[in-house]
Amino acid sequence: MNKYINSIPFNMIRLCIDSYNGYKITGKAYNSTISECIDFMDIYEVILRMDRVFDHNGNPLSSQIRRSFHQEDTVYPYQNKPSTFVSYEELAKHKGKIAAFDIVVKGRRNSTWQGCVFHKDIEYTFSTILDMIKILDSLLKKC
Template sequence: MENRMNFPGNALRLCIDRRNEDIHGRLYCMAGQEAVTFDDSCTLFMLGEEIFDYLQVPQAYQQKRSFRKVEGYLTSIAWTPWENPLMIYEQQGQCATFDIIVQTRKKTSWQGLLKDAKGNVLASFGSDLELLHKITENIPV
């Protein structure tokens, strides 16, 4: 178990509340206390990408190109700052809880570490697909 002094800005707290053919749950980040809910793994990655763009950490290696202004889901959230950022660690999923530390965002994918709820490193990953595989294999049955 790691000594937790803060919650990294480049991390997401992944709370998985349900699992059937796909995973369903909530994401928490340093932007604020509000949970960002997702109903499938595709939405998990799209919202995660939007969170990292919003926080500007880690910077994407490539900028998305758009010919019109696209309003994202996160712009509709009135973020409430964390009184104590360590409270993120209190958020737990009904099925499983993980911390996703994204170190880089290359080739429109994430690279980083997957940790369990206690802060133990479960795996490193080099792509979104690899991360999804590591998450699903570490959800208790």
């Protein structure tokens, strides 16, 4: 975990879970590059909103450009180290009513995320968003 805190803290999401009912997960999400937390009523909302944050940061860079009939936000160019508002230590203080997870997004290839989930100092790797949701679901069932 420490290697990610020192090298890519802007790619980390602190996911604080307040309620869990099957795949219905609600709570708050934090990232060091945004000043406010993201309140979410569904895990898919976090994914969509964090994708926009990553697009704005330019890191991790998406491997594909979104196409739409509606005008969308500009995708910013790659940034090696986007500016941050808070340190990881401050983010780690946030806890959910049920659990808290740290998600590190290493890449966004093939229109999905690759990375790892940390819970109680154990690392779980995922290669798709669906894998990540399955990991979160199995960990939440144990909580």
